[in-house]
Amino acid sequence: MVDYQSISIVAATEAAMPEIVELFLKQQTRQHVQNPSLRKERSRTDIEMALRVYQNEEAIMALDREGRVRSYAQPSVWELNATSILFSFLSARNGIVQNLILPDPADKDAAIVSAALLTALDSFWRKSGTSGDLIRWPSSDNCKWWDEVLDEQRFQLDSMCAFRPLQPFFVSQLTIPSLDIRAAKQDDEEALVALFQEELHFHERYTPFVRRSDQGVNAFRRALGRAWKNEELEEGAPLVLVAERAGRIVAMVESTLLTISSYDQPGFTPPGRYCCLDNMCVHQDFRGQGIGRLLLQTLEEVITSFHFDLEGYMLWFNPANPSATQFWPRVGFQPLWTTYQRLHGKDS
Structure with missing residues (x-):
């Protein structure tokens, strides 16, 4: 005692x-x-x-x-x-x-x-x-x-799980000349991995808990592999959309279906099925041009076309990242719960 x-x-x-x-x-x-x-x-x-x-x-x-x-x-x-x-x-x-x-x-x-x-x-x-x-x-x-x-x-702010109801992201349709949004294909893999690593590197300046790792990159490649095999979203494969300008991939969004049961912890999220935004990255040279908004608009159109029975959208973001704390609430995401983390020994 x-x-x-x-x-x-x-x-x-x-x-x-x-x-x-x-x-x-x-x-x-x-x-x-x-x-x-x-x-x-x-x-x-x-x-x-x-x-x-x-x-x-x-x-x-x-x-x-x-x-x-x-x-x-x-x-x-x-x-x-x-x-x-x-x-x-x-x-x-x-x-x-x-x-x-x-x-x-x-x-x-x-x-x-x-x-x-x-x-x-x-x-x-x-x-x-x-x-x-x-x-x-x-x-x-x-x-x-x-x-x-x-x-x-010694706990520090790590991330926030945010929720957005299933409703249109934007009232008016956004268009950006010379920018194409399309489904990712296998030839895009190296560009997608580069964006994933850039996303991690960008967050490293704001938190000690995000790090580039071989395990993370390999896991991302395996997830992409399921998409290249044409596995269904309901089987766990990701939906990956890319933004392309003049043949160059400048942004991507990767999402999966996430089912929350009545007994899933920490128990703050309403049970049901969600579209979970796992990764979204815009290349640093192309930020601030509305590309992220256009990716979300297209993602919504694609998800809606599947007629899934969804509760809404979910994602995790780093509240120490000023870009994330401005962007996600602006497009309707509100925090549900916060994770605090601490590391021991060589990981700290």
Whole structure:
């Protein structure tokens, strides 16, 4: 048992489940009021089922001096597949937490309770030999003390998952003379890889968590390979569009279909199917000319033609990147949840 001032961190018990569920109910109500785009509020029964999906002997809770449950977490470890494209964004072995429940931000001791919980999570992850750790939390449920608690544990702002409803991107159609938007073909692969690497390089100046890696490039090539084999989007193949000027590929957008289930973590995204914008890059010499807007306009036309039953569009962007923070909200994307990351050892 770890004591943090007036708070004790102990193993979660079955007897405490009703209190834990009640905390979850209050938390989801508060967060949904802050941002109605988050997943709809769940019933007490659904919450208990969701908690039990990830329940394990490592689950912990914070108790105050009166023995009341104040917070809860299910720590675990996420090890990347050796061929994952996420090696360009995450460490190989990541500490994560499922079903994180924190005190109401208005509680006087909310910072103390949260700091105690994160200290216990840190201990678990270090014993598990993680090379980096992640905290995911609704972007709208934020306050100064939460930022300070994360900062004390060396967590930094990493990315935001943003959502856009399924509606037209633009009221009027955009055209750019001498620019063609078309489906990518196999002969484009080297140009696409170069754009992918340029995108990573561009982000390296804003965050320590994006890096060029052989695993990431190879994974991107494998994804393209599925498109070259004419695999269907519903089978997991990407849809890749390119912008071409005078025979030169100057931009690309790559998207896939992403299905979110009722039990997918961190549990903030409404269940359903989405068009996920995995990569969009405009060559640095051609930015600021509306090419990104035209790519999105064409992507929307293509996706609409498939008549998929979609909830909307999703993407992850780096909030430290000024271009991204200006562009994506302007075209209708609003943050759902934020990822904070930290690295250990040689990765830090």
